[in-house]
Amino acid sequence: VPAVIAAPSHITSAALLRSQFTGPLLRAGDPGYDQARRVWNGMFDRRPALIARCRCTADAAAAVRYATAAGLPVTVRGGGHNVAGTAVADGAVLIDLSLMRRVTVDAGRRLAHAEGGCLLGDLDAATAPHGLACPAGVVSHTGVGGLALGGGYGWLARRWGLTCDHIAGAEVVLADGSVVAAEDHPDLLWALRGGGGNFGIVTRFTLRLRPAGPVYRHVGMYPAQDAPAALAAYRDFAEAQPDDMHAVGALQRASAPWLPAALRDRPALFLTTVWLGDPAAGAQMTAPLLAAAPPAAQTAGVLSHLELQALGDHSEPHGHRYYTRSCYLAELTGEPAAELVRAAVENPSALSCIDFEYLGGAIAAGDPDSAFPRRDAPYICTASAHWTDRDRHRDATHIAWARGTVDRLARWQHGGNYVNYMQAEPAGKIAELYGATRYARLAAVKRRYDPDNVFRANQNIRPQISNDPSGVNQ
Numbered sequence: 001v002p003a004v005i006a007a008p009s010h011i012t013s014a015a016l017l018r019s020q021f022t023g024p025l026l027r028a029g030d031p032g033y034d035q036a037r038r039v040w041n042g043m044f045d046r047r048p049a050l051i052a053r054c055r056c057t058a059d060a061a062a063a064v065r066y067a068t069a070a071g072l073p074v075t076v077r078g079g080g081h082n083v084a085g086t087a088v089a090d091g092a093v094l095i096d097l098s099l100m101r102r103v104t105v106d107a108g109r110r111l112a113h114a115e116g117g118c119l120l121g122d123l124d125a126a127t128a129p130h131g132l133a134c135p136a137g138v139v140s141h142t143g144v145g146g147l148a149l150g151g152g153y154g155w156l157a158r159r160w161g162l163t164c165d166h167i168a169g170a171e172v173v174l175a176d177g178s179v180v181a182a183e184d185h186p187d188l189l190w191a192l193r194g195g196g197g198n199f200g201i202v203t204r205f206t207l208r209l210r211p212a213g214p215v216y217r218h219v220g221m222y223p224a225q226d227a228p229a230a231l232a233a234y235r236d237f238a239e240a241q242p243d244d245m246h247a248v249g250a251l252q253r254a255s256a257p258w259l260p261a262a263l264r265d266r267p268a269l270f271l272t273t274v275w276l277g278d279p280a281a282g283a284q285m286t287a288p289l290l291a292a293a294p295p296a297a298q299t300a301g302v303l304s305h306l307e308l309q310a311l312g313d314h315s316e317p318h319g320h321r322y323y324t325r326s327c328y329l330a331e332l333t334g335e336p337a338a339e340l341v342r343a344a345v346e347n348p349s350a351l352s353c354i355d356f357e358y359l360g361g362a363i364a365a366g367d368p369d370s371a372f373p374r375r376d377a378p379y380i381c382t383a384s385a386h387w388t389d390r391d392r393h394r395d396a397t398h399i400a401w402a403r404g405t406v407d408r409l410a411r412w413q414h415g416g417n418y419v420n421y422m423q424a425e426p427a428g429k430i431a432e433l434y435g436a437t438r439y440a441r442l443a444a445v446k447r448r449y450d451p452d453n454v455f456r457a458n459q460n461i462r463p464q465i466s467n468d469p470s471g472v473n474q
């Protein structure tokens, strides 16, 4: 593999690593170690052997060379938001990119160069002054790294496509410590657009940008008894919309401050529409949904792109306990809708939520041969169990609710899954998710760039395709 920086010799001792590494190197007992090993999901209390807090690409390369020479497993941290806690493992070298959050914008060419530890908010803050954005997720403290490499659904996705569709280039530290520009390696660039963190450490993304201005947003609330009819209206509305309309739903305990007191503290359906076209036309564009399903309470307004991106920031704070189960759905009304409402009524936590959204648009129109699978899935539905440390004795109850919610939708599932919403899964599940042809192609890229599976703390694509579905990732 031709490299931008050739792989220097192995770093065989911690002292040698210290002499080459510019950021903090933290071991148990060091100040900052306990803070640096924390990830967003409070379920994971893991203790790495070493936390290598990189300041630059050469640091990441040195840390990989040290870990492989020492025979230690490697984990990579971008924003630390993976629900399965893949960024951190007991006894591993945690290659932590969270000090690498610089973004530069080339407005003329509509490109952003974002370091591998950037959060979505870093990217938006840099691009918004130019009236530009890279389509990404809906919570601004999520990491660009994991989200972009695995896919990236968000408010702009129906209009412009997924985040991974916007990766124009990447600087990558490979398993042997060499550094390459993915632009020079079309197979690697292809795999980075949906294959997750399997192929190397992306220390800098080059991302294509799109125009992003103010949007019109409407939220309607429906008590549980009205939810089945509202879901039918939602289906008819969402499937008929132009790509500038994004309509999503959530079933959860009603607590929003704009709700009248009489409607609070009970299971409810919230339908949110975001109109990316002329904000002045937003109310008119939303009217057919409201006519078909008048909400019990509603709120609407025009938001800047930055306000839109920050809307979800407070609902899923760091350190709480989370478990997510997700599926693609072919159908949302009738029996599956009734199951969803039942699951919402049985939800054991005031913080947990069932989210769903109609996809289509530019997601479905994207390259069918890209590494990202299942572009044709009509709906994605995610049960996000969320509770606090005080309720940790009921972990099993919350996990069972999320699992049971998706299990009860089995008959209407489209097949496949979204790699970024998955827990630790048996190896066979990952192969099934990508499908045989795409998985074989990803495995070939993996063999070329990471034949020893150094980067395996992820939803793992194995270099050798095995028929044994019993292995569990991570």
Ligand SMILES: Cc1cc2nc3c(=O)[nH]c(=O)nc-3n(C[C@H](O)[C@H](O)[C@H](O)COP(=O)(O)OP(=O)(O)OC[C@H]3O[C@@H](n4cnc5c(N)ncnc54)[C@H](O)[C@@H]3O)c2cc1C
Binding pocket: 039, 040, 075, 076, 077, 078, 079, 080, 081, 082, 083, 085, 086, 087, 097, 116, 117, 136, 137, 138, 139, 142, 143, 144, 145, 146, 147, 148, 149, 150, 151, 152, 153, 154, 196, 197, 198, 200, 201, 202, 203, 316, 420, 421, 457, 458
């Ligand atoms: C609150 C919240 C909101 C979310 N919203 C959305 C959403 O709107 N849309 C959506 O599509 N997803 C969303 N997600 C899911 C999100 O895409 C995944 O959790 C993703 O893994 C987060 O990436 P991260 O860098 O923060 O995670 P980390 O835990 O840091 O990393 C996860 C894995 O990604 C890989 N990785 C991360 N950075 C790099 C890098 N620079 N180079 C190589 N590998 C890397 C590593 O394998 C690592 O194990 C959300 C998650 C949370 C917790």
